[in-house]
Amino acid sequence: MSRGIALSILLMTLATSHALAQGAKAAMRQDPACQSLTPVSAGGPAPKSQDTVVVRWLGWTNYEVAYRGTVFLLDAYYDRGPRMHPIGVVPADMKKANAIFIGHAHFDHMSDAAAVAKQTGARVIGASFASEVLAKGGAPANQFKAVKGGEVMQYPGVTVEAVLGHHNVIATTVPEGFLDKQAAAVETASLQKPLSDAEKQQLDAIRARGSRDPKIATDGVINYLFTFGNGFHVLFADSPGPITDAQRAIAQKVPSVDVAMLPYFSFEAGIPPLVELVKTFKPSTVFLGHHDAEGTMKWASNYPPALAIRDASPKTRTMDVIYRTPVCFNTASKEMVIGW
Numbered sequence: 042m043s044r045g046i047a048l049s050i051l052l053m054t055l056a057t058s059h060a061l062a063q064g065a066k067a068a069m070r071q072d073p074a075c076q077s078l079t080p081v082s083a084g085g086p087a088p089k090s091q092d093t094v095v096v097r098w099l100g101w102t103n104y105e106v107a108y109r110g111t112v113f114l115l116d117a118y119y120d121r122g123p124r125m126h127p128i129g130v131v132p133a134d135m136k137k138a139n140a141i142f143i144g145h146a147h148f149d150h151m152s153d154a155a156a157v158a159k160q161t162g163a164r165v166i167g168a169s170f171a172s173e174v175l176a177k178g179g180a181p182a183n184q185f186k187a188v189k190g191g192e193v194m195q196y197p198g199v200t201v202e203a204v205l206g207h208h209n210v211i212a213t214t215v216p217e218g219f220l221d222k223q224a225a226a227v228e229t230a231s232l233q234k235p236l237s238d239a240e241k242q243q244l245d246a247i248r249a250r251g252s253r254d255p256k257i258a259t260d261g262v263i264n265y266l267f268t269f270g271n272g273f274h275v276l277f278a279d280s281p282g283p284i285t286d287a288q289r290a291i292a293q294k295v296p297s298v299d300v301a302m303l304p305y306f307s308f309e310a311g312i313p314p315l316v317e318l319v320k321t322f323k324p325s326t327v328f329l330g331h332h333d334a335e336g337t338m339k340w341a342s343n344y345p346p347a348l349a350i351r352d353a354s355p356k357t358r359t360m361d362v363i364y365r366t367p368v369c370f371n372t373a374s375k376e377m378v379i380g381w
């Protein structure tokens with residue numbers, strides 16, 4: 042092939058992929074799913090294009106991921122109790138979901154899973170520790186699929202792989218009693234009034250909808266790797282534990298993911314384990330969760346972890362979106378449009 046022909050083919054290819062990319066962005070901007078604050082699970086519009094994935098952060102480590110006709114909920118802790126910022130949807134609003142993926146069975150990751158499973162008929166996927174909580178909440182046993190890591194699940198156009206992670210051990214990385222002192226100091230510095238007895242009861246009821254099995258730390262934290270279309274990878278992890286062999290194996294198989302939802306909490310003590318997850322999975326885009334507690338003192342800023350993430354992985358951008366904002370990705374061109 043002459044150099045001239047090769048060059049013109051290259052230019053044509055570049056022009057075509059540029060046009061495709063422009064088209065994808067424009068299409069996403071015009072798609073109601075990328076402009077609505079209503080989650081698809083709560084009756085909002087599903088994406089029009091076969092190539093669009095819509096990601097919404099629903100507070101803490103809750104996410105909704107909508108793709109073609111399928112709605113995935115990642116964790117289910119919507120009614121978070123007194124003083125927490127309302128996410129704008131309550132469990133009773135969630136009417137459509139195909140599957141609920143539970144990262145681990147602590148209450149702040151699954152307290153509303155049984156209610157939403159009953160309403161939607163969605164299958165719940167998680168480590169076995171979730172099964173008792175779901176049964177107590179009245180979810181039919183045949184809606185639960187227990188996983189240990191290594192399982193592969195298929196949905197139309199999507200493959201989901203369960204990966205064994207580890208619960209966070211942040212308390213062991215700081216002086217003994219530090220986290221309690223930090224919590225007390227933040228409490229003192231905030232304008233939040235002490236909880237009333239009725240509010241405490243409300244909180245106790247939410248806390249009861251989770252498991253306290255100590256084995257969750259080593260055997261009960263499941264990450265999920267979603268592969269959309271021909272290879273758009275989304276990783277969900279809801280506790281920043283030490284990196285496991287299974288996580289390393291996945292990272293070898295998929296050297297970088299397109300999107301990762303990762304947990305950030307305990308202020309500066311939470312940054313090193315978060316950065317380890319970023320270095321392992323090398324995401325292009327990171328959503329942070331688990332940092333939005335009551336008031337303003339307890340909602341940790343995304344900026345310090347975002348800077349640490351950029352220093353450790355210069356090609357990773359950290360999203361700072363608020364509840365329900367639709368963030369659309371084209372699985373082919375990998376472009377992103379932030380709605381609203």
Ligand SMILES: [Zn+2]
Binds near residue numbers: 145147208280
């Ligand atoms: Zn936990």
